[in-house]
Amino acid sequence: xxxxxxxxxxxxxxxxxxxxxxxxxxxxxxxxxxxxxxxxxxxxxxxxxxxxxxxxxxxxxxxxxxxxxxxxxxxxxxxxxxxxxxxxxxxxxxxxxxxxxxxxxxxxxxxxxxxxxxxxxxxxxxxxxxxxxxxxxxxxxxxxxxxxxxxxxxxxxxxxxxxxxxxxxxxxxxxxxxxxxxxxxxxxxxxxxxxxxxxxxxxxxxxxxxxxxxxxxxxxxxxxxxxxx
Ligand SMILES: Cc1cc2nc3c(=O)[nH]c(=O)nc-3n(C[C@H](O)[C@H](O)[C@H](O)COP(=O)(O)O)c2cc1C
Numbered sequence: 001x002x003x004x005x006x007x008x009x010x011x012x013x014x015x016x017x018x019x020x021x022x023x024x025x026x027x028x029x030x031x032x033x034x035x036x037x038x039x040x041x042x043x044x045x046x047x048x049x050x051x052x053x054x055x056x057x058x059x060x061x062x063x064x065x066x067x068x069x070x071x072x073x074x075x076x077x078x079x080x081x082x083x084x085x086x087x088x089x090x091x092x093x094x095x096x097x098x099x100x101x102x103x104x105x106x107x108x109x110x111x112x113x114x115x116x117x118x119x120x121x122x123x124x125x126x127x128x129x130x131x132x133x134x135x136x137x138x139x140x141x142x143x144x145x146x147x148x149x150x151x152x153x154x155x156x157x158x159x160x161x162x163x164x165x166x167x168x169x170x171x172x173x174x175x176x177x178x179x180x181x182x183x184x185x186x187x188x189x190x191x192x193x194x195x196x197x198x199x200x201x202x203x204x205x206x207x208x209x210x211x212x213x214x215x216x217x218x219x220x221x222x223x224x225x226x227x228x229x
Contacts, residue, residue: 010097040075050113085208090216107205
């Protein structure tokens with residue numbers, strides 16, 4: 001499965017088979033987590049065979065079942081922490097999909113179980129990502145139109161539309177899709193740029209969502225075609 005195929009195949013899965021992660025699969029994830037932690041200055045951690053984080057009332061309310069592996073999304077406090085959590089976490093979500101696993105971003109309905117994760121001073125947990133072999137492959141979420149979330153038109157390049165389409169398939173908190181991509185044409189001294197913005201949401205999580213959709217946008221549009229404004 002290519003990463004583009006993973007974007008299309010991915011849906012949030014909350015009910016899993018009673019099956020631990022295969023050792024070789026877990027190893028690929030652990031190595032990637034180490035690499036991305038370095039690149040994104042984060043402290044993401046894969047926790048395996050630990051059922052308690054998703055056994056509380058909150059998790060049941062959110063219909064989670066048989067979650068025994070998850071990624072703790074942590075990092076040192078910073079203004080852009082949420083966006084980096086989203087951007088790098090989504091790379092893990094797509095890798096997991098390519099490895100035959102399923103996932104769900106979880107902003108609220110988890111319990112932090114002491115002794116399962118490590119936090120340095122000044123580090124905080126921002127979300128969890130449940131991970132495992134799904135009971136099903138899920139289904140597509142309702143999506144906004146390209147025109148609702150961008151200034152794509154007949155005069156913007158095709159890669160821009162492809163980026164927006166990939167972003168529309170990304171997970172966002174309660175599927176809010178409160179983002180907007182603006183194409184800024186190249187000038188004499190600057191290449192084509194894309195401005196990614198977030199709209200207000202009473203739910204929150206828009207900065208994390210923005211990191212997630214920027215990850216998808218880059219894959220859909222091709223990183224070489226533009227720079228972020
Ligand atoms: C930052 C973030 C937080 C989320 N928090 C939760 C959560 O607490 N509980 C839950 O069941 N789903 C949660 N989700 C999953 C979204 O509801 C889901 O991504 C959205 O409805 C779109 O569906 P899809 O992922 O299947 O495309 C979260 C997603 C994101 C991106």
